[in-house]
Amino acid sequence: MDRRQQKTRKAIFSAFNNLLEKKHFNNITVQEIIDEANIGRSTFYSHFETKDELLKEMCTDIFDHIYSHELHSETSHDFSLSDHGLLEKIAHLLYHLKDNKENVIGILSGESGELFMRYFKEYLVTMFEQYPQSIKKDVPKDFAMNHLVGSLAEAVKWWIAAKMEPKPETVAENYLKLIGL
Amino acid sequence: MDRRQQKTRKAIFSAFNNLLEKKHFNNITVQEIIDEANIGRSTFYSHFETKDELLKEMCTDIFDHIYSHELHSETSHDFSLSDHGLLEKIAHLLYHLKDNKENVIGILSGESGELFMRYFKEYLVTMFEQYPQSIKKDVPKDFAMNHLVGSLAEAVKWWIAAKMEPKPETVAENYLKLIGL
């Protein structure tokens, strides 16, 4: 990829992140991104068709990053515990989010997080599908899955609002207690 | 209140609802609301300063409505059950939401629901505070509260996405099972 493209793409992402920390996604204008990134108007539009697409690509970047790490680093499969490794997996996920702290906080703070959360929940569904024993049997399956995913997403939001200070292991542990594992 | 004001206010609310069913809040313009409501431009701005304020007032209307009903209809306080009446309360809440079906679906469908959900969660916090025994003691209190509120909110979203077809009692029951009550 052309160095010039990389440079502007990076500039746009960085500018967008700065703005997301200050104000809500909806209230950020393309013009502001252009100014903050210090690029030409037509340059922005040659990279992204819309502001939404920019956010979308930013989200996929983050999750691609997490996915690839998940694949490489196989967690110690200690099936002696009741959660069958779920705790480690969740803690692991939280560590990854912490690595992307600047991006994640930028996107999620304020109300800009819906799109991000959609992607995040998709990821969580695939994750929980690997742990069928976490799904309670006495309620409809999709309702149970919705509960697992939704409440973990809420827990993560809580954690981020708490500046990611509580230890990932602690958060994961408390979460598992609350969903009854 | 002047009949004229009532009339236009109603027209604006109705127009806004119609539009919310078709498209996302962000993509609705004030102009569209004005056209749909068939009112003068300056008239809209004499009622609401911004589009956000309109949404906000719509949410408060709904919750004021629910609150007032909650106060009058005291549920049968059957403390013989483990949930101490929580089940009835939640089912009751779901029935109220169903009464406001058109409004609630309009606001919540798509991604227009964040603001609504914020109000909703505030309401849920006050609700759960009346049921201290529902808060697990072995995790931090705010984390537990966040879990109760967040997961109920998610359950409601699921229920709405399922067209409010499952019976409120069933949903409430399943929810209580999942949070371990």
Next chain:
DNA sequence: TTTGATAATGAACATGTTGTTTGATATCAT
């Protein structure tokens, strides 16, 4: 190093939205 390709630029453009103002008109409560 030259060169052909491609990315960035800035300016201009038509179009649409926003929020305000103004003076005329219609409707209200009393």
Next chain:
DNA sequence: ATGATATCAAACAACATGTTCATTATCAAA
């Protein structure tokens, strides 16, 4: 009937959007 006030249409400046185009700068590869 009348004074108050809500509505209206029209116009306004300010700004955002997305596109076009000619020019300039930078690249990768021969």
